[in-house]
Amino acid sequence: MKKKDFDVIIVGAGPAGIAAAYKLASAGVKVIVIERGAFPGAKNVMGGIFYRKALADLIPDFEKTAPLERHIIEQKMWLLSEDSVLGGGLRSEKFNKEPYNCYSVFRAKFDKWFAQKAIEAGALIINETVVKEPIVENGKVIGIKTDRPDGDLYADVVIAADGINSLLTKALGLRESITPEKVALTVKEVIGLPEKVVNDRFGVINKHEGVTIELTGPFFEGMTTMGFIYTNKTSVSIGLGAIVEDLVHHKANINDMLEKLKAHPAVKPLIHGGETKEYMAHMIPEGGYFAITKLYTDGFMVCGDAAMLVNAVHREGSNLAIESGKLAADTYLKAKKKGDFSAKSLSAYQKKMKNSFVMKDLKMYRHLPKMMEDKRQLLTKYPQFAIDAAYDIYNIDGVAKIDKIKAIKKRVAKLGYIRMAKDAFDMWRKIR
Amino acid sequence: MRIEDKLYLIGYKVDEDGSHLEVNKKDVCKKCKNKACTFVCPVDVYKYDEKEEKLSINYDACVECGTCKIVCEYIEWRYPRGGFGVAYKFG
Ligand SMILES: Cc1cc2nc3c(=O)[nH]c(=O)nc-3n(C[C@H](O)[C@H](O)[C@H](O)COP(=O)(O)OP(=O)(O)OC[C@H]3O[C@@H](n4cnc5c(N)ncnc54)[C@H](O)[C@@H]3O)c2cc1C
Ligand code: SF4
Ligand code: SF4
Numbered sequence: 001m002k003k004k005d006f007d008v009i010i011v012g013a014g015p016a017g018i019a020a021a022y023k024l025a026s027a028g029v030k031v032i033v034i035e036r037g038a039f040p041g042a043k044n045v046m047g048g049i050f051y052r053k054a055l056a057d058l059i060p061d062f063e064k065t066a067p068l069e070r071h072i073i074e075q076k077m078w079l080l081s082e083d084s085v086l087g088g089g090l091r092s093e094k095f096n097k098e099p100y101n102c103y104s105v106f107r108a109k110f111d112k113w114f115a116q117k118a119i120e121a122g123a124l125i126i127n128e129t130v131v132k133e134p135i136v137e138n139g140k141v142i143g144i145k146t147d148r149p150d151g152d153l154y155a156d157v158v159i160a161a162d163g164i165n166s167l168l169t170k171a172l173g174l175r176e177s178i179t180p181e182k183v184a185l186t187v188k189e190v191i192g193l194p195e196k197v198v199n200d201r202f203g204v205i206n207k208h209e210g211v212t213i214e215l216t217g218p219f220f221e222g223m224t225t226m227g228f229i230y231t232n233k234t235s236v237s238i239g240l241g242a243i244v245e246d247l248v249h250h251k252a253n254i255n256d257m258l259e260k261l262k263a264h265p266a267v268k269p270l271i272h273g274g275e276t277k278e279y280m281a282h283m284i285p286e287g288g289y290f291a292i293t294k295l296y297t298d299g300f301m302v303c304g305d306a307a308m309l310v311n312a313v314h315r316e317g318s319n320l321a322i323e324s325g326k327l328a329a330d331t332y333l334k335a336k337k338k339g340d341f342s343a344k345s346l347s348a349y350q351k352k353m354k355n356s357f358v359m360k361d362l363k364m365y366r367h368l369p370k371m372m373e374d375k376r377q378l379l380t381k382y383p384q385f386a387i388d389a390a391y392d393i394y395n396i397d398g399v400a401k402i403d404k405i406k407a408i409k410k411r412v413a414k415l416g417y418i419r420m421a422k423d424a425f426d427m428w429r430k431i432r
Numbered sequence: 433m434r435i436e437d438k439l440y441l442i443g444y445k446v447d448e449d450g451s452h453l454e455v456n457k458k459d460v461c462k463k464c465k466n467k468a469c470t471f472v473c474p475v476d477v478y479k480y481d482e483k484e485e486k487l488s489i490n491y492d493a494c495v496e497c498g499t500c501k502i503v504c505e506y507i508e509w510r511y512p513r514g515g516f517g518v519a520y521k522f523g
Contacts, residue, residue, distance in 0.1 A: 036511055036514050036515075037515075037519065038445065038515050038519045039519070041520070041523055042518070042519040042520060042523075043496060043517070043518060043519075043520070043523075044520070044523050045520065045523050046523070048523075106522040106523055107520075107522075107523035108519075108520045108521055108522055108523035109522070109523075111523075127514075127515065128514040128515030129514040129515075130511050130512075130513065130514045146514075147513055147514050148514070164498065165496075165498040165511075167511075178502055179502070180502055180503060183499075183502065185472070185474060185497060185499045187474050189438075190522045244472065244499055244502055244503065247471075247472050248466065248468050248472060248503055251466075251471055252471070253471045253472070253474075254472075254474050255435050255438070255474055255475075255476075259433065276433060276438065276441060277441065277521070277522065278441050278442065278520060278521055278522045279438035279439075279441055279442060280442070280495065280520055280522075280523065281474035281475065281495050281497045281499075282495075282497055283497050283498055283499060
């Protein structure tokens with residue numbers, strides 16, 4: 001007789017795994033989630049801005065109980081140089097009306113809450129257990145081995161939601177080994193500040209309204225780096241991530257970079273006097289569309305970071321994880337009706353993903369990671385030029401504006417009109 | 433803020449039974465030019481003693497990000513046993 005303990009085994013209690021578990025349990029499927037952390041969220045880090053839509057489709061009234069920090073009413077983008085910042089952004093009252101677009105969250109709290117919802121729906125979640133490898137029989141995944149005594153488990157389908165370091169996709173040969181240009185190492189600090197101080201510094205009037213700032217520019221010395229500053233109720237999250245290949249090439253340490261960022265003259269006043277509550281590190285898959293793993297095989301599907309589903313341009317990851325988890329669950333429910341869990345049957349997951357915003361967005365930006373690798377000037381020379389030009393225009397020093405503009409034009413010529421035009425054209429063509 | 437001081441702020445359950453990180457080839461570190469592990473790790477787990485010609489691995493501090501195994505093929509990288517290792521308060 002076929003061994004079977006559960007209908008579905010899910011590996012990893014992050015947003016991808018819990019979303020799949022919630023959906024399956026709600027449909028009456030016998031589902032277990034295995035998590036290696038002391039509790040769901042113990043190992044998980046994000047900036048973190050959580051976009052509501054993907055979860056609202058699953059739990060429409062989630063805002064009533066979820067541990068959310070502030071809803072975001074203003075999103076800013078800063079170009080940093082050594083001593084200056086040139087910024088833009090959007091604040092809109094539209095973002096200040098329900099349903100809100102996104103929230104700042106803490107993953108250790110959020111994942112724990114989300115897992116509790118899945119438990120209430122009927123899922124079983126086992127913590128403190130590492131899944132070591134898949135059990136494969138005649139080319140079909142039939143279960144998993146864990147680090148518990150007698151810890152083998154069997155099911156119709158295994159869903160891998162085991163994050164960026166996914167052992168399962170690697171063991172099954174669904175992903176190529178991760179190379180340093182495809183991932184960013186990211187660190188973050190949570191810096192405690194009184195609620196009123198956060199409000200005043202970021203220009204909001206209560207602890208429910210929040211602001212985000214994304215940071216890039218020549219300050220990061222030509223490394224593909226993205227920094228961020230997000231407001232929480234009584235703290236600020238500040239962090240940055242750099243492509244690992246750049247760190248190796250520049251012999252750079254990411255904590256040193258974070259300390260340097262915290263000391264930047266435009267950043268320091270925002271966190272001044274605050275007390276660091278926690279420091280953390282995690283990788284982000286940044287390879288984009290071309291780095292996505294194969295999504296299924298016999299008796300097996302992959303979701304979230306394990307499949308490398310992150311849209312770095314819009315710092316979307318947790319919502320793509322949830323969406324993919326939901327679609328994998330949908331696929332299982334259809335396959336169960338037919339009693340067919342073969343690769344052919346589960347290939348429906350790939351089709352669903354292809355038609356979802358997840359793949360459409362990632363496909364649109366498919367050339368971006370390579371372009372950032374090839375065109376360093378996009379992050380260094382051009383922003384530096386823009387910052388210098390803005391300084392010249394704002395600085396009233398007796399030089400006539402017409403002469404200033406002439407000087408700026410000369411600098412444009414030095415950067416190379418043709419190269420700039422070509423870069424602009426390439427950008428436009430590649431993200432069209 | 434020094435990394436040592438930041439480590440105090442992180443919650444860990446240390447597995448006294450031994451390290452989940454090892455270098456799997458004898459003497460490779462001596463010949464390794466870049467020693468990427470020593471500066472890439474966000475919590476300074478790896479330190480190379482030039483005099484002793486020895487790499488030390490302070491596995492207690494590891495936050496399990498996985499970066500070291502991507503920059504060096506000789507690092508034998510495992511997750512800590514279930515329930516051990518880092519447990520963030522905020523994340
Ligand atoms: C610093 C940082 C900032 C980010 N900012 C944002 C943001 O602002 N907005 C956003 O939407 N996204 C952001 N992301 C991306 C987002 O965090 C991820 O895309 C998302 O967490 C992916 O969810 P997941 O469920 O696929 O994986 P994870 O959240 O990584 O969950 C995987 C789970 O599996 C468990 N696990 C792994 N292996 C095993 C095993 N062998 N056995 C048992 N359990 C295992 C892990 O402990 C973990 O709980 C950020 C990421 C980082 C690192
Ligand atoms: S562990 Fe790898 S990177 Fe570090 S010194 Fe040894 S060989 Fe070099
Ligand atoms: S996994 Fe990350 S924290 Fe742990 S030793 Fe490697 S680089 Fe350092």
